[in-house]
Amino acid sequence: MESLFRNKATIGFFIAWVPLTALVGVLLHIRGLSWAQAAVLSLFFGVPLSIASASSQYMCRVLPLRRSRLTQVIPALVGACIVVTGVWTAAFYSTCRTFECLPTERLNEITVFLFMMGDAYFAFSLVIHYLIIAVAQTREAERNADEAKVLGREAELRALRAQVNPHFLFNSLNSVAALVSISSERAREMVLLLSDFFRSTLAFGKQETVTLGEELMLVDKYLQIEAVRFGDRMEIESRIDKSCDGLVLPPLLLQPLYENAVKHGVSASVDTVTIKTVVERVETGVRIIISNEFDEDAAPRRGTHTGLSTTRERVKRFFRDRGTISVTRDSGRFTVSLILPDSREEKGK
Numbered sequence: 001m002e003s004l005f006r007n008k009a010t011i012g013f014f015i016a017w018v019p020l021t022a023l024v025g026v027l028l029h030i031r032g033l034s035w036a037q038a039a040v041l042s043l044f045f046g047v048p049l050s051i052a053s054a055s056s057q058y059m060c061r062v063l064p065l066r067r068s069r070l071t072q073v074i075p076a077l078v079g080a081c082i083v084v085t086g087v088w089t090a091a092f093y094s095t096c097r098t099f100e101c102l103p104t105e106r107l108n109e110i111t112v113f114l115f116m117m118g119d120a121y122f123a124f125s126l127v128i129h130y131l132i133i134a135v136a137q138t139r140e141a142e143r144n145a146d147e148a149k150v151l152g153r154e155a156e157l158r159a160l161r162a163q164v165n166p167h168f169l170f171n172s173l174n175s176v177a178a179l180v181s182i183s184s185e186r187a188r189e190m191v192l193l194l195s196d197f198f199r200s201t202l203a204f205g206k207q208e209t210v211t212l213g214e215e216l217m218l219v220d221k222y223l224q225i226e227a228v229r230f231g232d233r234m235e236i237e238s239r240i241d242k243s244c245d246g247l248v249l250p251p252l253l254l255q256p257l258y259e260n261a262v263k264h265g266v267s268a269s270v271d272t273v274t275i276k277t278v279v280e281r282v283e284t285g286v287r288i289i290i291s292n293e294f295d296e297d298a299a300p301r302r303g304t305h306t307g308l309s310t311t312r313e314r315v316k317r318f319f320r321d322r323g324t325i326s327v328t329r330d331s332g333r334f335t336v337s338l339i340l341p342d343s344r345e346e347k348g349k
Contacts, residue, residue: 014050021046024117031113032106041110044092049118052084053125060129077126085118150317169194175229190228197221204251212279212286213245219258223275226262233273234266240279244286247342250318256307257290257336265292265334285322285342291335308336315340 025042029035059080063073093111096102102110172194179187200218204210227234258275266273271293278289308327315323315338322341327334 014054017046017050017053020121021050024114027113027117028110031110033110041114045088045114045118048088049085049121052088053122056080056084056122056125057129057132060126060133064133065130077123081119081122081126084122085115088118089115169198172225172229179228186228190225193221193225193228197225201252207251209248210251211245212247212249212288213242215249215251215254216240216245216277216279218252219254219277222255222258223262226266230262230266233269233271234262235272235274237274237276238278240277241281244279244281244342247286247340249340250314253311253314253318254288254290256311260307261290261292261334265294269293269295271295281342282339285340288338288340289335290337291333293332294329294334296332 021042024045025035025038028038028041033041059077063069063076065073089111092114093107096107096111097104101107172190176187176190176194179190197218200221204214204218223236227236261275265275273293275292276290278287280287312325315325319340324339326337328337329335
């Protein structure tokens with residue numbers, strides 16, 4: 001019963017009984033009772049029946065409305081309605097007869113009237129509770145659907161990582177093999193960079209959130225590996241506001257964007273391509289700009305475009321409506337701009 005009064009919907013239900021009880025008082029007055037008598041009887045009617053009707057929500061949960069069970073549920077509800085109202089009217093009739101509150105003929109008339117009103121109100125309460133339960137079930141279904149969607153996206157992301165990392169590893173190992181015959185020192189440098197990068201990637205996979213500073217450190221390791229691979233065809237420029245390093249974001253959020261910059265920018269061009277990173281503070285949080293030149297005359301590279309779309313979905317899911325991501329192609333430069341709210345938190349919480 002204590003939980004009954006903690007439920008906001010039930011509290012609203014009790015408040016709704018105030019005008020219903022007042023209506024009974026008005027109808028009793030119209031039927032010839034004084035205002036004082038009508039007020040007392042309406043309170044005697046409204047208070048116990050409101051409690052009984054509120055408790056009917058448990059009956060609604062035990063007897064859900066299903067098409068296959070309607071022939072069993074409806075008679076049970078009608079019976080409960082008659083029993084609850086009958087018990088109250090019997091108590092009312094006995095009390096009034098004992099204390100001779102009303103003449104017998106008048107008492108019989110009022111008792112029948114209150115019995116009918118009680119049945120109507122109890123039936124109305126059942127309808128309201130079934131509606132409340134239906135709304136709650138709908139919200140629960142929507143929440144479960146959202147959770148399933150999130151789990152699906154996370155599975156998609158894990159599958160994407162499983163595909164990207166081997167692809168990146170194969171290319172890097174081929175580059176190492178080519179460097180061995182040219183410069184053993186550069187080959188050794190690339191092997192160490194690869195080892196450090198994959199160690200950090202595995203560590204990131206176990207965390208729910210990382211800071212922007214940690215994410216950019218991993219990106220820098222990735223770009224160093226690709227710089228060894230592509231040599232003079234790739235340059236890196238960064239302008240980063242260090243005060244933004246504490247920004248909290250999901251791990252590997254930016255990684256697919258840099259992989260796209262290498263794949264569709266550096267790898268597809270015969271000229272030198274500069275990958276630029278700008279991190280700056282703006283009024284709404286932190287802006288991250290990742291851009292690279294691309295050959296407008298080159299044939300489009302085949303791809304699933306999952307990197308950008310996955311990043312967009314993860315920004316939406318993690319930052320809700322407060323995070324935005326936009327893409328522009330202008331004069332041979334491809335630019336991805338993210339604006340993320342600066343929601344800092346202590347790591348490990």
